[in-house]
Structures are given as C-alpha cells and as structure tokens.
Amino acid sequence: MITGNEAIAEGALDAGCRFYAGYPITPQNELPAYMSRRMPQLGGIFIQAESELAAINMVFGASAAGALAMTSSSSPGISLKQEGISYIAGARLPAVIVNIMRGGPGLGNIWPAQSDYFQATKSGGHGDYHCLVLAPSTVQEAYELVKLAFYLAEKYRNPAILLADGMLGQMMEPLVKNPKSKIPNPKDRRKEWALTGCKGRAPNIVKSFYMREGDLEKLNLALQKHYQLIQAKEERYEGLFLKDAQIILVAYGTMARISKVALHTLRQEGIKVGLIRPIALWPFPKKAFAAKSSSKVRYLVVEMSYGQMLEDVLLTVRDKEQVEFLGRAGGGVPSAEEIIKKVKKIL
Amino acid sequence: MNKVYSRPKALKDVSTHYCPGCGHGIVHRLIAEVVDELSIRERVIAVAPVGCAVIAYDYWAFDCSEAAHGRALAVATAIKRVRPETIVFTYQGDGDLAAIGTNETIHAANRGENLTVIFINNAVYGMTGGQMAPTTLIGQKTATTPLGRDAQLQGYPLKVSELLAQLPGVKYIQRTSLQSVQDILKTKQAIKEAFQNQMNGLGFSLVEILSPCPTYWGLSPLKALEWIKDVLSKEFPLGRIK
Incomplete structure (x- = not known):
C-alpha cells in the first residue's frame, strides 16, 4: 500500500x-x-x-x-x-x-x-x-x-x-x-x-530567445x-460500453472513478450508459467521440470544476444539444448519486 | 615578428551589438581570456539571463544556456549539480541579480553552490531603456526616476556583495571596475580567481564589476569612466569584500 x-x-x-x-x-x-x-x-x-x-x-x-x-x-x-x-x-x-x-x-x-x-x-x-x-x-x-x-x-x-x-x-x-x-x-x-562542455563538438546553446526578424515565427511554425x-499519435483514452450506450459519461482522473460507480449501478438497472475516460488530456482524445458523433447519443461531462474539459468535448462533438454537464469545485466532488440522478433526468 | 595579441579562442569573431562605450564587451573578452588561460573552454558552461547580455552566447565559443529573468542561479545550480565536472558561471546584471533574482542569489550563495558569478553593476536597467535599478544612486536620474532617485520614495542603493559576504557558504567576493586599464587588469585577475576557486571546489565566488553604461547615464564613454571613478565607486567601494 x-x-x-x-x-x-x-x-x-x-x-x-x-x-x-x-x-x-x-x-x-x-x-x-x-x-x-x-x-x-x-x-x-x-x-x-x-x-x-x-x-x-x-x-x-x-x-x-x-x-x-x-x-x-x-x-x-x-x-x-x-x-x-x-x-x-x-x-x-x-x-x-x-x-x-x-x-x-x-x-x-x-x-x-x-x-x-x-x-x-x-x-x-x-x-x-x-x-x-x-x-x-x-x-x-x-x-x-x-x-x-x-x-x-x-x-x-x-x-x-x-x-x-x-x-x-x-x-x-x-x-x-x-x-x-x-x-x-x-x-x-x-x-x-x-550542455556538457563543448569537447569535440561545436558549442551548444539552450535558448528560447529569437530576436532576428522571422526567426521566432520559424520556431513557432516548427x-x-x-x-x-x-x-x-498520442491520443489516449479508456472507453466502456461505447457500442450500445445511449448516454456516455465523460470524466477523467478521480471523477472517472466515481463515474464508473454510477455507470455500473445504472447498468444494473438496465440503463445503457457508457464512459469515455481521457487518459491524455492533451492531446485530447477526439477519436473516442468519432464513432458516436453522427448518431444522437448524449454525453454527460462530469468534472470537479465548473466546465473546463467540457469545452474540449463541445469542440469535438460540435452539437451543443448532445452535451450535458455536471460539475462542482472548491472542494465539492460530484457523487455517484448525483451522476445517477442527472443521467435519469436527461433520459 | 611575433604575434603578441590576438582574439581568445573562447571568443567568436563577430561584431558587437553593444552601445559605444559599454562595458559588456570588455568583460566578455576578459572571461574568454581567462577561459583560454585556464584551458577550460571545453568544460565551461555559461548561464546568461535576461538583460543586455542575454545573447552572450553570440560572443562566446563554449556551451551556454539562457535563463529567465532572475533565475540564472537556479539554472546554474542544477547544471553544476548534474555535471559537477563542468565549470559553470552566471553573467548577471544588477536588475537580474539584485532585484527580480535576489531570492535565487541569496539562496544559491547560502547553499554554498560551487559556482562563479560575474555581476555587472551599471546602476541602471539597460535592455529595457534605462530604468532605476536596485543599485541606482541617490539623486541619479533614470527613465523611472526623472527627478533623481529619492531615498524617501525609492530606498537606497542595494549593496548585494556586502549582504552576501555575511553568508558562510560564500567563499570569495571582490568588487572591481572597468574605469582604467589597471582596473580592467584587476578585474581579469578577480575573474580568474573566481574560476579557479570553482575548479578547486571552494564554493560560491562572485565578482561585482562596476561597468559603464554611457547611453543611460547620458554621458560620453570617457565621462562615463570618470563617473565610475568619481561617483559610483564612492558608493560601491572597490576591493576584496570577502
């Protein structure tokens, strides 16, 4: 432990x-x-x-x-x-x-x-x-x-x-x-x-300063x-029950753990809930949403904030009607019960 | 015919970007000469933070790192700890070392980091246009003290070298100037000693150099040197501080 x-x-x-x-x-x-x-x-x-x-x-x-x-x-x-x-x-x-x-x-x-x-x-x-x-x-x-x-x-x-x-x-x-x-x-x-000392090679320079015209733009383009x-190459996520889900919870970290409790409780009641758990937050795992974005599946973003990852979900799904949000912050943590209640209200 | 004077190997063959009469070019060269004389060009690493000398790497032919404003001694601490076989020095102005980076300065010194610090004191912020520095003299006019520095409003010139001398981790502090050829030679000797201290594992060594900034002092290069002698070095006395 x-x-x-x-x-x-x-x-x-x-x-x-x-x-x-x-x-x-x-x-x-x-x-x-x-x-x-x-x-x-x-x-x-x-x-x-x-x-x-x-x-x-x-x-x-x-x-x-x-x-x-x-x-x-x-x-x-x-x-x-x-x-x-x-x-x-x-x-x-x-x-x-x-x-x-x-x-x-x-x-x-x-x-x-x-x-x-x-x-x-x-x-x-x-x-x-x-x-x-x-x-x-x-x-x-x-x-x-x-x-x-x-x-x-x-x-x-x-x-x-x-x-x-x-x-x-x-x-x-x-x-x-x-x-x-x-x-x-x-x-x-x-x-x-x-930087190791320039023995047997040209000097190395570690810097982020580019004053000459065009040089900084070149760095930015690179x-x-x-x-x-x-x-x-580096999108990462865990997906649960994405194939048959009518509503997909989107949550990361601790909030994803709590969302899993809600998911399994709802599944036992026969409600088809799925979960997308971004493991990489940048790059945001857009692929996780690709399979479902055309159908009318609903997403419920759950965060310990007032809607930050929500914006990336909205940019990915592009249909506001499909996306719902539940969040608390300042020490408040949405409970499994709150998630279950919200899911039932949406469906 | 013997060649008696040439460009140090540690100094690149490039033209200067510094203003006429500026002291940075002199100190860059002194460091390069010392690096050559100590045969350490292939194991020296410079840290140049934000200030007029942030592009010191354009002049020196050895490994160099940039540092954010005030953070040179944090960057240098880590480089030296990771690569104890290298010779690491910082090259910092008064705003960097004595204002935004005072915390890093005091704590690197107090840890007794085995580093060499070259501290350029010209009593103004040069890169940003001649504002008041922590070392600006009482009465000195700058871009942000148009009526002259007033102790009631802006406090007093900060003597960092004297402050640092109190710390047990500090092994060597010398204040020199660039006001005459003799002083330039003394400066070179102090720089050499500060590098040798590091090579001998003695700990934190600092050379404070009173350096001319004719542009933001509003003086000719020659008058600027006289001002160091007659005014600046009265407030910041030259010599061994520790």
Whole structure:
C-alpha cells in the first residue's frame, strides 16, 4: 500500500529521473519527502528549492544539462511555475511537472479539484505552446503514467504534465511495480543538444530567445508542426460500453472513478450508459467521440470544476444539444448519486 | 615578428551589438581570456539571463544556456549539480541579480553552490531603456526616476556583495571596475580567481564589476569612466569584500 504521491515519485525514479527540485505545498508533500529519501540512495539529486520559481528553473537547468528532471506542486504553486514551463517549451527541453490539484482560485483550499484543466492543456504560461498532459485515475495508473510522461517528454523534447488531484495524491492503494511499462528510450536520451562542455563538438546553446526578424515565427511554425504530430499519435483514452450506450459519461482522473460507480449501478438497472475516460488530456482524445458523433447519443461531462474539459468535448462533438454537464469545485466532488440522478433526468 | 595579441579562442569573431562605450564587451573578452588561460573552454558552461547580455552566447565559443529573468542561479545550480565536472558561471546584471533574482542569489550563495558569478553593476536597467535599478544612486536620474532617485520614495542603493559576504557558504567576493586599464587588469585577475576557486571546489565566488553604461547615464564613454571613478565607486567601494 502506497499513497498516490509516493507512487508518482517511485514511477519517476523507475523511469530514470535523477533530478528533483520542489517547494513544499499541500496536498503533494509526500512526493518530495519520498524523493528526498530515495534520490540520494540512487545517486540522484534532490533540492528543496527556495521557491516554486527556483524549482522549475532548476528543472530547466537540469534538463539543459541532459538529466531526466521533475518538479511537483499543487495548483497555486503550479501557477507560479508557468513562466518557467513556457521557457522549457520554448527551449525544446524535456521535463515532467506533476500537479496534484487543489481547490482555487487564489489560496483556495487543500481539497481535491480539477480546476487547472485549462491551465494544463491550453498553455498556462505565455506563448503558443502545449504540454503533454496525462491524467491518472488510480494509484497504479499514477505510477504507470509518470513513466509514460518521461517517455513522451524525452521522445518529443517537450514538457509533460501529470495532472492528478489531492484525493488521488493522498489515497493509499496497492502498487504492483511493472517493469514492462514504458520508460524513456535510450535513443531519446543521447541528447546531442545537451550542455556538457563543448569537447569535440561545436558549442551548444539552450535558448528560447529569437530576436532576428522571422526567426521566432520559424520556431513557432516548427512547434505547431511538432504539436500536430503529437496530436496524431498520442491520443489516449479508456472507453466502456461505447457500442450500445445511449448516454456516455465523460470524466477523467478521480471523477472517472466515481463515474464508473454510477455507470455500473445504472447498468444494473438496465440503463445503457457508457464512459469515455481521457487518459491524455492533451492531446485530447477526439477519436473516442468519432464513432458516436453522427448518431444522437448524449454525453454527460462530469468534472470537479465548473466546465473546463467540457469545452474540449463541445469542440469535438460540435452539437451543443448532445452535451450535458455536471460539475462542482472548491472542494465539492460530484457523487455517484448525483451522476445517477442527472443521467435519469436527461433520459 | 611575433604575434603578441590576438582574439581568445573562447571568443567568436563577430561584431558587437553593444552601445559605444559599454562595458559588456570588455568583460566578455576578459572571461574568454581567462577561459583560454585556464584551458577550460571545453568544460565551461555559461548561464546568461535576461538583460543586455542575454545573447552572450553570440560572443562566446563554449556551451551556454539562457535563463529567465532572475533565475540564472537556479539554472546554474542544477547544471553544476548534474555535471559537477563542468565549470559553470552566471553573467548577471544588477536588475537580474539584485532585484527580480535576489531570492535565487541569496539562496544559491547560502547553499554554498560551487559556482562563479560575474555581476555587472551599471546602476541602471539597460535592455529595457534605462530604468532605476536596485543599485541606482541617490539623486541619479533614470527613465523611472526623472527627478533623481529619492531615498524617501525609492530606498537606497542595494549593496548585494556586502549582504552576501555575511553568508558562510560564500567563499570569495571582490568588487572591481572597468574605469582604467589597471582596473580592467584587476578585474581579469578577480575573474580568474573566481574560476579557479570553482575548479578547486571552494564554493560560491562572485565578482561585482562596476561597468559603464554611457547611453543611460547620458554621458560620453570617457565621462562615463570618470563617473565610475568619481561617483559610483564612492558608493560601491572597490576591493576584496570577502
């Protein structure tokens, strides 16, 4: 038995992460505490940074030097890191950022929430960029997906966010360490671009600054091409009962777990409910909706927010009449009963 | 005939983008000379944060990283920790090191990171158009202190080197200037010592260099050098601070 926060730390270490910098914030404190204990045993580097800003910029530096680097925080701390994440994306550096979301806005509270979806998926800092975003719904999956996050970050030289919430971070579940799950490809770890000292080669420069006319537009066009490639290849989702469903619940992370309880209860009553659980939030799994978008199936988006992923579902389904929403935030979590009631009201 | 003076290998053969009379070009060259003399070009990594010198990598022929404004020492800390065999230095202006990045400066110093810091103090923000810096003198006119810096409103020139000298993690701090050839040679010696300290694993070393900014001081290059001697170095005394 292990908490979600510790499982994420363990997954990161199994992926080969050997640099962690972070700043204390609830509800993710078990993660840095675990790293502070394990990192030195593995010959890695753990730094408790003086601020969230320092932590994300240490990740920038460690990644520039070729290390597999990670930071973690929770919502207000992740807001502080946004400038650094934008630099990481602009400099084409791989890095993993873990956000164990809590209630906002402002200082909010330490209850679980999913209110940072926009920030994670739509480029939370300045500039046209995207982070890969993965959303686990169990402790086991948190372990698997942080390994995948490192694999994808390294493969695409792009920041990847693991987006979970305080409930998953704090919850204890059994963990089976799976040596077969994806870890960074050695080919992606050669990193001819890394800063190592320029022995036997031309100097390397890590930067995101392009002042000469046209250069920054070129970088942006290259990034857009890069994002299209990721969108084509990295959609991920779990689908349940999509073939016969009259109504499909759309939920991720903790909310997907609760939605599954509602789904099975409703199925026992003979109501044909399905579930789309996005595992990647960016790229958003549009394919999951493709089979059903022409028919008159209804979708119920359930979130611990007031409708953030909802916008991506609407952009995908394109028919407002087909999409319903149930959401609570600020520490409120829609219950299975609330979902069941809403489904019955819709049908 | 012997060639007695040439461009260091660590300095690229390019024309400068700096204003006439600016001190950055001099310090870039001094660093390149020291890197050559210590034979570390192939293991040195520079961190250049936002400021006039953010494109220092256009001049230096060794590995360089950009850093966000104020974050040079966070970036450098990580690079050095990941690659302890490299020689890592930051090149920071007064706004970067002593305003937006004060936190990173104090904490990297306090951790005793084995790094070399080259701190360019020209008492103004150059890149953004000559605004008040933390090191701007009382009475000094800038874009944001049109009547001169007023201690009642804007506080006092911040002496970061003296502050840092209190920290046990700091091993070496020297303040020099570029006001004369003799001072330039002393600056080079200080830079060399700060690099050697890192090579010997001694810990955090910083060289603060009083550097001319004729453009935003509203002075000719020659008058700017005189102003360092007669005014700036009175507020920021030269010499070994730690």
